Amino acid sequence: MTRVFNQGHQTTSAAVTLAVLLTLIAAGTSVAQESVDFRYAPHKWFTPIGLIDDWQKSLVDQDGRLTYDFGPGPYAVGKTTIAVVPSSGPADTTLQTLFDPRIPVVLSRHAAQDKNWSQIAFGLVPRAATIRPSDTLADGLASRAQGLVGSVAWGSAIEGVDVAFQSVAWGTGRSIEYNITVPPHEARRIALGFREVYRRGRIKRTMDLIVEGAGGRSVDLIEVGARDEPQVFFFNASDVDGDGSIHVEVTPTRDAQDPNVFLNGIWVFDEGSEVEALDVVSGRAREVAETVVDAGTELRREGIVRMDVIRTVFDRAASVRADAVDPDPRVLVTTLRSLVADPAHGVLAGEGGHPFIMTSPHFAHAERTASGWELTFAPGTRAVDVVAVEGRAPNDLVFPDLDAEFERTVDYWQDADLPWGRLRVPDEAIQGLIDGGIRTAYQIREVVDGYPQFQPGPSVYRGLWYGDSQWAVEAFSFVDDGAAARAALEGMMRYQRVDGRAGVMKPALLHRETAHLVFGAIRYARLFRDWTWLDEHWDSIRRGVDYLIALREQTLDDTQTLYHGLFPPGLTDGGIGGIGPSYGSIYWGLIALAEASRAAEILDREEAARWSDAYNAFDASFRSAVARDARTDADGNLFLPVKMDFDPDVDEPQRGQWGVFHALYIGQIYADDDPLVTGTMRMLEDRTVDGLVVTPGWLDGGVWPIFDAHRAMAYNWLGDADKVEEILYAFANHAAPTGVWVEEQMPRGSGTRTTGDVPHTVGNMQVIRLIRTALLLEKDGDLELLRSMPLRWLRAGSETRLAALPTYFGPVTIRVTVDSDGQGGAIWGQLPVPDDRWNKGTARLGLHRIRSAGFTHAGDGSMLPDHVTLEWGEPFHIRFSRR
16 A cells, blocks of 8 residues: 655644544645655554543554554554545555644545545533543452553454453553552452463463462463453452552562563352353353452443544545546444444444444445444445444444544644644744644543653553653653653652662563663753752652662672673663663663762762662673673674673674663763764664664664664764754654654565554653753753754754743743845844852854855854853853855
8 A cells, every 4th residue: 555645734723623624634734844744754653633531542543543453463553443535445555644743633645446535523521520540440350550441342242151261451561550449458259361462372371469468379371271262260258458458469470581461350159159260251240259350440430431434525526527427435443342233313322221333324234244344325426424332321322423522632732732833943844743742642641540641652552661761751841841740750769669669560670670760760850950849759769779789789799790780681672682681671770879969969969978878889790891892893893792691693783772872862971972872873884774773672674763863962062963853854754644653664675564652752752852942951050942943944944943941050042033135134042140049151152054044243243153152140142244
């Protein structure tokens, strides 16, 4: 299938009707700005259309289909899709864009043989007072922690099998945790039900089942049973701690090759119950159970309803070809859900008669297919509206007025309190990625255990990941949403143990989770000069740093190990799998310890000297290991393999090298001219395709756009503005035309594989971080403005604006304009008065990029210098012109 993309018309008028919208995308009225034309867009993507912090992560795929029911495999593949197509089948080409980057209305234009049709998809704004379910189930008999990730239809319904084995709760590299309500200290017999519908045994998905009062049990479902076979395990449980609940946890084992665990159901019986596994599987046990939890269906229990829409219009035959036939539209529903058709009311209903799909006009016929349902309409139908309903809506739900609902959706997003407008650039496409990226990240964010957490994705990465959350904290601090950053950090602190270790990943020993929390908290405090908050949370910092120091001390006794004086073997992630000795977490341990030592010294904390000594010892061990492990590639480029047990016959030099970038531009562990830095940057540059490094992560032969955003920030630190601009545009062109990224994808012409989640919101965060640091960078105690200003942003009539963006020195405002005739321009700005606690340093305004664009001093035509020094607390104004 060939897809054609453009940037799309952008407007914010709420009065635009369906007909006007479809005319816009049919005409293809807008041309891609500058050099962002999404030429390297991934083969597939999803665009979110839900609300801010919404529990319902509704997605529209690259073909315009509504997509739901993700599960623990296959990953990032929805098991329910809804499409409107002609009887002749799906499109040969699809053009897709957004109504506006800030408004998630997806516009799709399709063409197939002699038919053209246009669609819009959007989410309706509910009238309910809340958009978030509670963590406690509606009946009060159970609660779930760490989020409500699940699916109502991961497996197909089986006659004579309890419905619980169709739904699923799941966790990606983290536990599933429930608390079953019981009178304090009482005992119960608890059954846990599982049905593995994905794994076949080649990759082990072994799980530890832990039930309070009953100990634990490790299971391999494929080893003890058949694929797709319901299995039940009983536990004699009790409320040992007397808190009025029995804790149930499913967690991956240490040797699990797939650490993504799942659970289908929980049945709670009297202590002496003699219920057997067959009773549970058959459904008979429901009649005698005290509590039954259909795991993964928590979102349905609250009575919160979401509705999503596809509106479709088929072109008239005369506009395509004189002899073209009527479109004969079909609604194709791919699903494992159990549904019943009611053509008289235009409804496809699910459990309890609750509507799932409603159509206008009513569908004439409904037919079951091998993959779901096919709905057909009366001959001559040229416009079809489909509403998908999630949650337990009333059985007599009225079909909504979609013209009015569209306006409500547009109004919702226009009124949204998001940090738009603080960062403005003159490239419309890049600005769309900034604005749309902010929206996307807040759509995928979710309130979990009482705190909002930024999440890397809506499906397989739906959850808390400390590294990615730190990028969110920084990105949204950069655009002045300190409240969001602070709340995210406090949520991360909630999962910090007494010994200081922070994180939710299981069973993997991802040592850098704690380091990300320590660094992220200090980074936030410095950007907002929020010393009161840092003081209130200093105990979390202290415990985290002391945990990292104790972690290193575990390696001191055995001098023969590769990791002596560093960190014990653990998970590196980011392309490096398994538990082993590597530099990924070591880099971050050094970064966190250095930042904490500086903070303790400046804030006159008693830990300052001890932490400084610990850092120096850690750093000395690191330098010794680097001298031992550094090597050259086939072209003579010096680099440090991420894995200490690197095998050049098997391992790729570039895989997992993100840590070098972080050590350079975040931790300042390496000097700018360190041979390892220059060698690594050359080694990576030698391995680029379409502007990005090949095989830096998990996907062999693939590219990881976010990796290269970090590479661009490293070049920015080194002062190579041309490379920053080049990579920025390569990074942007690997996005989908709706402004979302996949985690990894194959280069153009090399295949269609992708890995990770979609949208991978870390891409949305990195575009903000990259542009902000290119224009505003704290380095070596100084502040540098316009360090890597893209030359193409200095065209006639352009304006770049940073409005009071937080920095270590206080909020900075800067505006760069080029006159409409391109013959001159100006730079205006305002610097803050730095906080006396931190080194004031020097503020330098970079003019080398202005000079490279062909401008000189406006007054005498002399050459512009590399930079000028600015006065703290003072406004500044500089004019420039052509010779």
